[in-house]
Amino acid sequence: DTAVSQTPKYLVTQMGNDKSIKCEQNLGHDTMYWYKQDSKKFLKIMFSYNNKELIINETVPNRFSPKSPDKAHLNLHINSLELGDSAVYFCASRQGPQAYNEQFFGPGTRLTVL
Amino acid sequence: KNEVEQSPQNLTAQEGEFITINCSYSVGISALHWLQQHPGGGIVSLFMLSSGKKKHGRLIATINIQEKHSSLHITASHPRDSAVYICAVTDTGNQFYFGTGTSLTVIP
Numbered sequence: 001d002t003a004v005s006q007t008p009k010y011l012v013t014q015m016g017n018d019k020s021i022k023c024e025q026n027l028g029h030d031t032m033y034w035y036k037q038d039s040k041k042f043l044k045i046m047f048s049y050n051n052k053e054l055i056i057n058e059t060v061p062n063r064f065s066p067k068s069p070d071k072a073h074l075n076l077h078i079n080s081l082e083l084g085d086s087a088v089y090f091c092a093s094r095q096g097p098q099a100y101n102e103q104f105f106g107p108g109t110r111l112t113v114l
Numbered sequence: 115k116n117e118v119e120q121s122p123q124n125l126t127a128q129e130g131e132f133i134t135i136n137c138s139y140s141v142g143i144s145a146l147h148w149l150q151q152h153p154g155g156g157i158v159s160l161f162m163l164s165s166g167k168k169k170h171g172r173l174i175a176t177i178n179i180q181e182k183h184s185s186l187h188i189t190a191s192h193p194r195d196s197a198v199y200i201c202a203v204t205d206t207g208n209q210f211y212f213g214t215g216t217s218l219t220v221i222p
Contacts, residue, residue: 041151041198041214043200044212088155105158105159110155
């Protein structure tokens with residue numbers, strides 16, 4: 001049983017397209033995150049959702065929009081894709097927003113923009 | 115300057131060696147995390163600390179809040195420990211900051 005799953009695992013697309021990455025967790029957690037890992041392997045938080053409310057939004061372009069249809073899902077929509085969006089995107093979840101609760105990561109989605 | 119600094123950036127060790135990876139941070143924190151990223155890309159949370167020391171198998175993590183420093187130790191290292199180890203902190207405002215990672219290679 002996969003705790004945090006992401007689809008697709010790989011995504012190759014042209015500049016200017018709109019794409020979505022899906023994330024689902026079956027842990028009953030109420031906080032979910034999206035992270036971006038760049039080509040230098042540096043992780044940076046993009047979004048955090050707690051009880052369907054956005055509680056952290058780092059300086060991410062508004063072409064990126066998280067959508068949470070329910071507590072178990074946090075999807076990432078990206079409009080007008082740019083070359084610099086190429087990265088690995090990780091979804092994660094934890095119980096509550098408290099820092100002392102462990103995060104569980106999805107396997108990552110490698111996005112390549114041509 | 116990054117809020118979380120790790121050293122070394124790259125580390126090569128012989129199997130069986132004792133390994134230490136260091137992490138220093140500049141913000142007030144609620145918790146510090148050590149993550150492991152396997153060569154295949156998956157990320158696993160190893161430890162979460164707010165004080166003291168934790169041990170899991172051959173892995174030990176310590177934190178000194180006053181000095182804003184944490185160490186991850188691996189005893190009797192093994193080639194399967196080869197991975198990138200990432201230090202991350204959650205500050206008192208619940209913001210996340212990540213270190214740039216330490217790439218560890220353990221040679222048989």
